[in-house]
Amino acid sequence: MFLSELKPSKGSVKKPKRVGRGPGSGHGKTACRGQNGQKSRSGFSIHPGFEGGQMPLQRRLPKRGFTNIFKKEWQVVNTGSLEKLFESGAVIDKKALKEVGLIKDIDKPVKILAKGGIKKSFTLFADAFSKSAVEAIQKVGGKAEQMKKGE
Numbered sequence: 001m002f003l004s005e006l007k008p009s010k011g012s013v014k015k016p017k018r019v020g021r022g023p024g025s026g027h028g029k030t031a032c033r034g035q036n037g038q039k040s041r042s043g044f045s046i047h048p049g050f051e052g053g054q055m056p057l058q059r060r061l062p063k064r065g066f067t068n069i070f071k072k073e074w075q076v077v078n079t080g081s082l083e084k085l086f087e088s089g090a091v092i093d094k095k096a097l098k099e100v101g102l103i104k105d106i107d108k109p110v111k112i113l114a115k116g117g118i119k120k121s122f123t124l125f126a127d128a129f130s131k132s133a134v135e136a137i138q139k140v141g142g143k144a145e146q147m148k149k150g151e
Helices: 079-085 094-100 131-139
Strands: 075-078 110-113 123-126 143-146
Touching: 075 079, 079 110, 079 131, 110 123, 110 131, 131 143
Parallel strands: 075 110, 123 143
Antiparallel strands: none
């Protein structure tokens, strides 16, 4: 078998319908488009949501809510996941969290929460900590230091 010998199986490929080639073809005159109307014209296309001139649903329904442009998107990291991924005595900052895949973006703020147990001591640098996370980290002899803006 050679690449040049490959061909589709019998009956799987049909010739295209040749429309608008005169009355003898069976697909002449209107070229299988019916008689008149928008769909029979060349260049026909309607946008999604078009309802034939009727006021479309997306315009009939009222607009609701708004998007707060000042919203801060926090990246949450739990102490339990730090326990699994870092050795005791490690210095953990945003770069270290990004390297192990706990956060996606260094520029967005990071908050440490106390979900999951912690037995190892770390030095943590983050934008925010929950009270219970700070207590849990200090209880095992670690440090939780809040970063200043621009750090």
